[in-house]
Amino acid sequence: MMTRRARIIKLLEERDYSPAELSMALGLRGRGAKKVILEDLRAIQRTLKREGKVLLIKPAECRKCGFVFKPEIKIPTRCPRCKSEWIEEPRFKIEVR
Template sequence: MARREKIIELLLERDYSVSELARILGLRGKGSKKAIIEDLKVIAKIAKREGMILLIKPAQCRKCGFTFKPEINIPSRCPRCKSEWIEEPRFKLERR
């Protein structure tokens, strides 16, 4: 099974962060999160075409509570307090 197919299967079950997906799929190293983010961007397009929707729980600063825009990205720093203690966004697929 291709990596994107596996991600789709997982996201239909429950929500996951990028780090959790990378760990489950056995991806390690510097580019592993970047690869998952690129896969999620493609999956969002596939989902739309297949009558599904990619739900995004936005990233949030663990220090001040700032909530980021819901997007397929992992912010590195909070714009409000400059903390790098960021809760990653979570993703889930739902059928319409």
């Protein structure tokens, strides 16, 4: 039986995922599912450094005006430029260096 974080690592080594896609793939439901995924990604990022791997982050982007956020492990709620809440979630992938 693999831990949730081990399952996330396995998924991210195959292709990129958004937090919503990861929560669906792992069967997590409810309001706090994305928060749990983001906490796991932060922990995974720290452990990957020791293994010679890196967590790649495609930053969140505003779907209305195209503003690109900083590549962070978080989901913005509002665009600072146009104030839209129509935000494309960041995407994550693990790459071996």
